[in-house]
Amino acid sequence: MKVAIVSAMPEELKPVLEVVNIKKEEKFGIPQKFIEAKYKDNDLVLCVGGIGKVNAAISTTRLIEKYNPDVLIMIGVAGALNPSLKIGDIVVAKDAVYHDVDVTPLGYKIGEVPETGIIWKGDEDLVKDFENICKENLKDKKVLVGRIASGDQFVASKDKANWIRETFQADAIEMESASFYHTLNLYGKKGVVLRAISDSADEEANIDFPTFLNEVSQKFRDIILSYLDKT
Numbered sequence: 001m002k003v004a005i006v007s008a009m010p011e012e013l014k015p016v017l018e019v020v021n022i023k024k025e026e027k028f029g030i031p032q033k034f035i036e037a038k039y040k041d042n043d044l045v046l047c048v049g050g051i052g053k054v055n056a057a058i059s060t061t062r063l064i065e066k067y068n069p070d071v072l073i074m075i076g077v078a079g080a081l082n083p084s085l086k087i088g089d090i091v092v093a094k095d096a097v098y099h100d101v102d103v104t105p106l107g108y109k110i111g112e113v114p115e116t117g118i119i120w121k122g123d124e125d126l127v128k129d130f131e132n133i134c135k136e137n138l139k140d141k142k143v144l145v146g147r148i149a150s151g152d153q154f155v156a157s158k159d160k161a162n163w164i165r166e167t168f169q170a171d172a173i174e175m176e177s178a179s180f181y182h183t184l185n186l187y188g189k190k191g192v193v194l195r196a197i198s199d200s201a202d203e204e205a206n207i208d209f210p211t212f213l214n215e216v217s218q219k220f221r222d223i224i225l226s227y228l229d230k231t
């Protein structure tokens with residue numbers, strides 16, 4: 001089985017990179033990087049895909065077209081929208097939406113990309129598998145299966161965060177997942193997004209995000225290794 005693991009930033013992928021056997025590296029544009037590796041019997045492609053929706057779509061497309069993985073897992077950090085989520089908790093994304101898409105003056109729903117779609121789903125089996133793996137590995141943290149809102153904005157405002165939560169019923173906010181799921185849907189590929197909460201998308205988010213980025217990203221190492229051990 002060939003598994004792709006994608007993050008936006010190098011910090012998010014680092015804990016996983018440290019425990020795999022690296023074979024080959026490709027740089028493609030800035031900041032994309034694709035690293036072929038092995039872990040036990042699994043072939044891996046680890047990808048730093050860059051921040052934001054466009055980078056995520058480009059890197060996911062390249063991953064699929066060039067490396068053709070069986071499964072794609074996106075890991076990274078996110079701001080909490082659901083008030084029950086605290087720093088270090090995990091969201092397994094059952095689906096994702098674009099909170100910054102607005103073609104409502106032409107009669108489309110908020111978040112709807114014209115003639116394309118509005119809600120982008122992850123693979124149901126992988127969502128279930130990773131819910132269980134996360135719960136087994138992180139006994140002291142909340143693991144929520146929920147919705148992620150993505151957009152090309154770092155949200156650091158309670159008012160904006162509340163608007164996104166109310167408008168889209170989203171649990172967490174970040175900048176890549178919806179375009180990742182969108183791309184996987186077009187290619188008919190299986191994938192899942194896992195996000196660790198780094199901030200609350202409020203007025204303290206610009207302080208919390210860099211403070212907790214490395215610490216919460218550590219959680220993905222055991223989760224990914226548990227999954228690879230089971231496949």
Ligand code: SAH
Pocket residue numbers: 008009051052076077078079153154155156173174175176198199200201202205209210
């Ligand atoms: N590494 C850069 C920019 C980080 S942008 C720097 O610090 O200069 C924020 C990244 O974290 C994005 O990849 C996004 O997916 C995620 N993220 C975490 N909290 C977020 C929030 N409150 N709003 C939007 N994205 C957030």
